[in-house]
Amino acid sequence: MDCETMDCELTILMPCLNEAETLATCIRKAQGYLERSGVVGEVLIADNGSTDGSQQIATDLGARVVQIEAKGYGNALLGGIRAAHGEFVIMGDADDSYDFSSLDEFVAKLRDGADLVMGNRFKGGVEPGAMPPLHKYLGNPVLSAIGVLFFKAPTRDFHCGLRGFRRSSILGIGLHTSGMEFASEVVVKSCLAGLRIEEVPTTLKKDGRSRPPHLRSWRDGWRHLRFLLIYSPRWLFLYPGLALTVLGLVTTLGLLIGPIKLGSVGLDVGTMTYAAGLTAVGYQAVLFSVMVKLFGAREDLLPMSKHYRQLVEKFTVERGLILGLLIFVVGFLVAVWQVVLWGGDGFGTMDAAQTVRTAIPAVLGLLLGFQTIMFSMFAGVLSIPTTDGLTAAKAVNAPEPARSAQ
Template identity: 80%
Template sequence: MAAPIEPIELSIVMPCLNEAETLATCIGKAQGYLERSGVVGEVVIADNGSTDGSQDIARELGARVVDVEAKGYGNALMGGIRAAHGTYVIMGDADDSYDFANLDPFVAALRDGAELVMGNRFKGGIEPGAMPPLHKYLGNPVLSFIGKLFFKAPVGDFHCGLRGFRREAILRIGLHTSGMEFASEIVVKSCLSGLRIAEVPTTLKKDGRSRPPHLRSWRDGWRHLRFLLIYSPRWLFLYPGLAGLVLGLAATLALLVGPIAIGGVGFDVATMLYTAGIAVVGYQAVLFSVMVKLFAAREGLLPMSARYRQLIERFSIERGLILGLLIFVAGVVVALLQLLRWGDTGFGALDTARNIRTAIPAVLGLVLGFQTIMFSMFVGVLSIPTTDGRTLEDAVKAKPEDTDQLIN
């Protein structure tokens, strides 16, 4: 009787696009680690269309090659992750900059229950010349800080390419990006989905290739930053919008009483016009943050927190329409009162400052009311069931652990 096949615990996945110079070294280190540690594993090369014979090198060394036709860093890695047989996956670039021979900290953390294990090159050591100064002192620290601030990510090296995870957990959270943003999406989605995240030290040495890397500092840095902003409607829209709305309304109401002088500087109706504009822009940003969050939840792009879910469940299209109508009518009433006052003068000349001071709240009510009505109608559009059976109500009621049901 043949001996039972032992299940694979670890898949070491490397994206590959013309890495013939360094691929054999990386595969050798990974296989050496598996042999030394006794971990039952495999090496998977996710090839993204190499033309330098990388596929043949990998097969000759006993690695499993997965051909991924769709171009892009994220596509290549997702192709490798889906094809992996291991309970755990450790991914890393095939440029010989990461230490595939020392994966013990990653495996230990995964066995201890972590669902995502990030390497930290700043704690493990960066070889001189291995990371450009722009990345080391500006790009990575800034993006890591934003990741911590926006998503409470418990990692200090947000873009370390060597990371491990439980395969099932990463497939469950629904990763969609195809390019370099994939590195950020893994961390962001893991944080938003409540996965258990750990961090271990790792090292970084100089890229072993003679050609320039695929990474483009400013272009890819902006793509990562853009991704972080888009995936955080609170910081991109809600918080700035609330600040503008509160400050704009407070200043408008204060100037409604009359001119204000601060330190010898006078503020009157001209300032009031600008503060009202700030309030309108702020309110629009707040509504936009809600629309983005609802649309992203409906499409399975972002999970919805319990607090946000409770807030949305209390909202209805009808309530929104009524609120918008009340605000709009309040503006109309103020405008009519002003018209009547003008009629009392025989429609003659009025005091300009006093007239504008009354007109601004009327216009503010009309605009904010109309925006509220349109926002409610947009939510109504999102509530229409689609042919795939996905509805906004499903997204609102789904718990974070059910996010995969919305994605599939």
């Protein structure tokens, strides 16, 4: 059916880079599904620079081909999504590992109102040899579990390559990545935007290519993990930072009174020094998590949750500067008090342990105060209006998404 002359409901999209061995099989299966189901649709090949004649194979079979000049899996898919005529898009690799002749459940979920429908290979079945053991038992389960934990994603197969979505919804969430992490970006940003996500079983069989796949396990696995961490500053910075800050501060204050004995273990100024270091590192991580959220909101990369919105609305550069200055002054006064005590002793030799015990909170106060002042100034930079009128405050006051899992 010609999608250019009538309403097109479905685009079956396949990214392609030298898939001559399997492309024809995939196209025939997709066309067979459209004919059998009666769905008005098209088969679209997003070619990323094939040199094996894949483009001609697709054209001869009646598929539409769009050339995507920018290299990369994400670029190919995003270019294909933009070129699609269908209201819905179902994407899958052109290596004959996914069954394009069985898409009924995807279409049914999309018609029922889902914005994103993920396939689940572990529910539908993985053919022996179709997925390397490293991916099956480590990579996919771990990355999927992280996605569920960080973003409350309602899918247990975070990286299934067969997925369907409402084209307008996916184009509206601001996809940017050009490589393999595009698969993670679609799910993460759909979660953050509050899109309706469903899951259906699908099968995975061993692909029909004689050459190795484009995927590189460790490199691409790290890229996916890095993306998940970057888009969750709460888990990357805030929670570890709070844990370090509390642990370090409690230990430092406890040892400020004097040495502590825990059974046969004695804690003194050496432990206090390291605890103060933990406090400074943790506090910096907490501040950094807020800076990432502010910057993400300004650049329209991360949504603002209700909690962060309220926090930033109450925060001003002046309040931050005052708080930082107060912390700095406390540390400074402790340092002055120590110098006065030293002067009262004739500036002679003092007890080393007691000197360090007093110096540590002084230095910690100076350091935390300075960090707070610098953070406040950075927040002030983000609030400066730009030529497009966007400020951190404006981003914060934007409508809140239906569900923010951040």
